[in-house]
Amino acid sequence: MAYELYYWTGIQGRGEYVRLALEEAGADYVDVARERGDRAIADFSRTVATPSFAPPFLRDGDVVVGQTAAILLYLGGRLGLAPAEERLKLWTHQIQLTIADFVLEAHDVHHPVGAEKYYEEQKPEARRRAGEFREARVPKFLTWFETILERNPAGDAFLVGDSLTYADLSLFQVMSGLDYGFPRLMARVGGGYPKVRALVARIAERPRIKVYLASDRRLPNSEDDLFRHYPELDGAA
Amino acid sequence: MAYELYYWTGIQGRGEYVRLALEEAGADYVDVARERGDRAIADFSRTVATPSFAPPFLRDGDVVVGQTAAILLYLGGRLGLAPAEERLKLWTHQIQLTIADFVLEAHDVHHPVGAEKYYEEQKPEARRRAGEFREARVPKFLTWFETILERNPAGDAFLVGDSLTYADLSLFQVMSGLDYGFPRLMARVGGGYPKVRALVARIAERPRIKVYLASDRRLPNSEDDLFRHYPELDGAA
Incomplete structure (x- = not known):
């Protein structure tokens, strides 16, 4: 079924x-x-x-x-997207939970006062929160992903072990959201995380992912979504 | 070990x-x-x-x-604090993840602009966020816990099945934090969740929990913690 x-x-x-x-x-x-x-x-x-x-x-x-x-x-x-070994299965889940935290922070940049009010009702607060997100939080999370790839005993091709997991796919989604929402920031700092960038680029080329991204099942980014492009929150070029 | x-x-x-x-x-x-x-x-x-x-x-x-x-x-x-059945084990974990979301929201009430700045640097923003937390978020989460207890096919003594899980203990901790941080709010709405209140009261009476809570391993609540008591965020009496 x-x-x-x-x-x-x-x-x-x-x-x-x-x-x-x-x-x-x-x-x-x-x-x-x-x-x-x-x-x-x-x-x-x-x-x-x-x-x-x-x-x-x-x-x-x-x-x-x-x-x-x-x-x-x-x-x-x-789905064949998690390691068989219990310890690594848990580690994959732990990475996913940290991605969930990151995604929530990316959302709260435009909704610092709460999800029940429109962005337009909390623009000054959003501007303050965005500064910390850009300067402290994004670098901290991306450094963590880069470190995980560096320390992976099985090599830096995947976050966990030597094959694809759902955490790699989720990292792709997060980077795609950051590139959309914060193009100036990512142009400025994105190069500092070469292993993350390489992994994400490989995922975009996977045959089924490529087909999916080109399909109408993949909705475009928008300002109703978790990652939003508000230039005033993206900092200086 | x-x-x-x-x-x-x-x-x-x-x-x-x-x-x-x-x-x-x-x-x-x-x-x-x-x-x-x-x-x-x-x-x-x-x-x-x-x-x-x-x-x-x-x-x-x-x-x-x-x-x-x-x-x-x-x-x-x-530790014997989760159901054996896979489906219920996952449900317990799902509840715990939702508790984690709730705890983060309780923290963000006093840190809406970001965790890297002191509360004193974001008091007006905190006051705005606290309104939504009190009026919308706390009722929504507590209603959800009450509903889970109501719908538990094994009865309303525990969140999952018919014995204690770590999720019950975590709900105790959340309610204890809310009572500390938002005494006026909880006096006002706390009675609306009788099954949650009864569960939490039973947990406080469990022999080992009782000993722990009276020990010096249990630190007191404070304004350095996740749940903080700032009267200006607690609303009207």
């Missing part, structure tokens, strides 16, 4: 981390809300014994799992 | 979610930085192949795992 992914229509959002794994694996899945509308999300949540706090969540027969990183933990072994 | 927990000294912080599980289980553990100083955290991270982005992290022989929820995922089965 096909996996059922429940996530908002109209944006890449957190659903995209799951989609990239499903697409890379060539898995059979239904993007439920895109077929039946956003209402399908609440309709399903109303009755289930284990309702997710927020989308995305995934249904696989009797299993319903929410939280992006937990979905990928569940799918990893099934 | 004893588990080694690496976390900052001086605060409960995210380390406390791990401590509560270790204490409830009566596990043998060393709180490394409290014995050897905060420097032990960086010293260890400098050399390990799988460095955590931030504390807490746990060492168990060859295994090193960071991210609070991943640590608890690892410890859950070993």
Whole structure:
């Protein structure tokens, strides 16, 4: 039976981390809300014994799992996108959780006062938060990914071990979001993370990912999404 | 061999979610930085192949795992604080990840502009964010916990199944933080979540938790911690 992914229509959002794994694996899945509308999300949540706090969540027969990183933990072994060894499986998940933290910080740059108010209602606060994000947080996270690649005993081709995991795909998504949202910043600092850049470039060339990115299943970036391009938050050239 | 927990000294912080599980289980553990100083955290991270982005992290022989929820995922089965069934094990982890999101939001109330600046440098922004936290986010999270207890097919004594998990202990810690940081808010809305309140009260009475809470291993709440009591962020009485 096909996996059922429940996530908002109209944006890449957190659903995209799951989609990239499903697409890379060539898995059979239904993007439920895109077929039946956003209402399908609440309709399903109303009755289930284990309702997710927020989308995305995934249904696989009797299993319903929410939280992006937990979905990928569940799918990893099934899609051939996680190491078999328990210790490395956990390490892959740990990296994914840190990516989730990074993504939330990228979102909070334009919503420092809270997700329930529009960006236009919190522009001065966003400008302050963006400074710290650019100068301290992005370098700290990217240095961490570069360090992981450097220290990987199996080489620097992948974040974990010597084959692709869902964490590599998610890193691709984060870098793609940063390039979109912060082009000036990334032009300035992006070269400082050559192993991250090389990994991300290789992922963009993977056959199934390439097909996916060119398909209409891959939505364009936008200012409704997690990563947004507001030039005033991108700092000086 | 004893588990080694690496976390900052001086605060409960995210380390406390791990401590509560270790204490409830009566596990043998060393709180490394409290014995050897905060420097032990960086010293260890400098050399390990799988460095955590931030504390807490746990060492168990060859295994090193960071991210609070991943640590608890690892410890859950070993400490008898997670269900045996795979589906429920994942559900427990999903709840824990949502608790982690809630804790981060509680922190960001006093640090909306970023963690690298003092609260005193972002008081007006904090006041704005606190409004949304009190009116929208706290009710949304607490309603979710109450709903989980209502829908648990095994009854409302625990969040998952019919026995204690680390997620119950973490919910206790969150409620304890909210009561400390937002006494006026909790006096106003706390009664609206009777199943959550009853669970938390039972946890405080568990023999090992009771001993732990009275010990000097349990640090007091403070304005250096994740949950802080700033009356100006607590709203009207």
